[in-house]
Each structure stands twice: as C-alpha cells, then as structure tokens.
Amino acid sequence: MTPVPLPEEVAHIIQLAIAPVFTLAGIGALLNVMANRLARVVDRWRTLEGGLEDAPEDLRRLAVMELGVLDRRMARIHLAISLSTLAALLICVVIILLFTGQLTPVPVAQAVSILFVASMVFLSVALVSFLMEVRIASRTLRVTRAVLGATPKTRR
Known part of the structure; x- marks a missing residue:
C-alpha cells in the first residue's frame, strides 16, 4: 500500500510545479499573439482573394504577389503555433x-x-519561426513604402 503524502510533501510538489506553470502561462501568452497575427493574415488573404476576379490585370498581379507573401507568413506562423503548442504539452x-x-x-x-x-x-524553434514571420511582414511594408514613393520620417 502506498503511503499517503503529508501536507508538507504536497506543498513541496506544488512548489516544484510552479516554474513549469509560469512557463506554461508564458507560452499561452505567446500563442495568443501568434494566433492574432495569423487571424490578421487570414483576413488579409480573404480580402485579396475576394477582389481578385474583378481586379484589373496590374492589380491582380500585385495581389497574387502579396498572396504569395501571405502564404509564406501563414506557413511560418503555423509552424510557430504548432511548436509552441507542442512545447506547452x-x-x-x-x-x-x-x-x-x-x-x-x-x-x-x-x-x-x-x-x-x-x-x-x-x-x-517556434520563436525563430515567429521572428522569420515578423521579418517577412516588415520587408513587405518596406517594399510597399518604396512602391508608393513615400519616405519614412524616422529610420529605426
């Protein structure tokens, strides 16, 4: 028969589990950020895809190029979410x-x-994938500024 743990032993077990629980909470916060970014990318994808049929050829080409970028971003975010979820598990x-x-x-x-x-x-690895997604998004914004001829007021 297994001995029943004393209250002090249970308290010790809870103390041991606190660090992993905080790690779990942090991963949960990261998953929330990643899921929100994925949702924004999906929304943009649907918007572009919805207007693709009626768009003139030049705008259609730009939309298809942006859809390619969005596809790469979705793949990176999906990998980051999957690996973060595995880490949490x-x-x-x-x-x-x-x-x-x-x-x-x-x-x-x-x-x-x-x-x-x-x-x-x-x-x-999930954080590296997430960083790559952010870099893809940042590069796309720089290209958009260049296409529009706008110059940023401050360089970061």
Missing part, C-alpha cells in the same frame, strides 16, 4: 510527472529533465 507532461513522481515510487527526474529540455528546444 510537454510542460503539462512535466507537471504531471512532478506530481506522479512524488505520489508513486517511480523515478521521474530524468524524464522530467529530458521533457523540459525538449520543450525549450521546441519553443526556441
């Missing part, structure tokens, strides 16, 4: 293992370490 498993490891005689320290490192690797 691994953090959830880490939290489960932390509790399970204290309540059962199964050693979980190595699994917790490996899963946490894997989660951070997935999150890092």
Whole structure:
C-alpha cells in the first residue's frame, strides 16, 4: 500500500510545479499573439482573394504577389503555433510527472529533465519561426513604402 503524502510533501510538489506553470502561462501568452497575427493574415488573404476576379490585370498581379507573401507568413506562423503548442504539452507532461513522481515510487527526474529540455528546444524553434514571420511582414511594408514613393520620417 502506498503511503499517503503529508501536507508538507504536497506543498513541496506544488512548489516544484510552479516554474513549469509560469512557463506554461508564458507560452499561452505567446500563442495568443501568434494566433492574432495569423487571424490578421487570414483576413488579409480573404480580402485579396475576394477582389481578385474583378481586379484589373496590374492589380491582380500585385495581389497574387502579396498572396504569395501571405502564404509564406501563414506557413511560418503555423509552424510557430504548432511548436509552441507542442512545447506547452510537454510542460503539462512535466507537471504531471512532478506530481506522479512524488505520489508513486517511480523515478521521474530524468524524464522530467529530458521533457523540459525538449520543450525549450521546441519553443526556441517556434520563436525563430515567429521572428522569420515578423521579418517577412516588415520587408513587405518596406517594399510597399518604396512602391508608393513615400519616405519614412524616422529610420529605426
């Protein structure tokens, strides 16, 4: 029969799980930002696609070029969201293992370490993908300014 954990042991388990929970909250905030960016890209895609049939040839060519850029952005955001979600799921498993490891005689320290490192690797790759999406969007804005002949007042 397994011994019932003491309240101090449960408190210790909760303390151990706090860091991964904060990481999970941070990933959730990032997912929110990424999902909002994806929604804006999808909205722009639908707007361009909807006006494509009636557009003159020169505007149609510009719209098709922009749709290509939007497609690349959607692919990057989708990858970032997928990897961030995978990282969050691994953090959830880490939290489960932390509790399970204290309540059962199964050693979980190595699994917790490996899963946490894997989660951070997935999150890092997700952030790189997100950065690439932001760079694609920024370059598109610069091209638009150049096409319009406008010069920015301040350079960043």
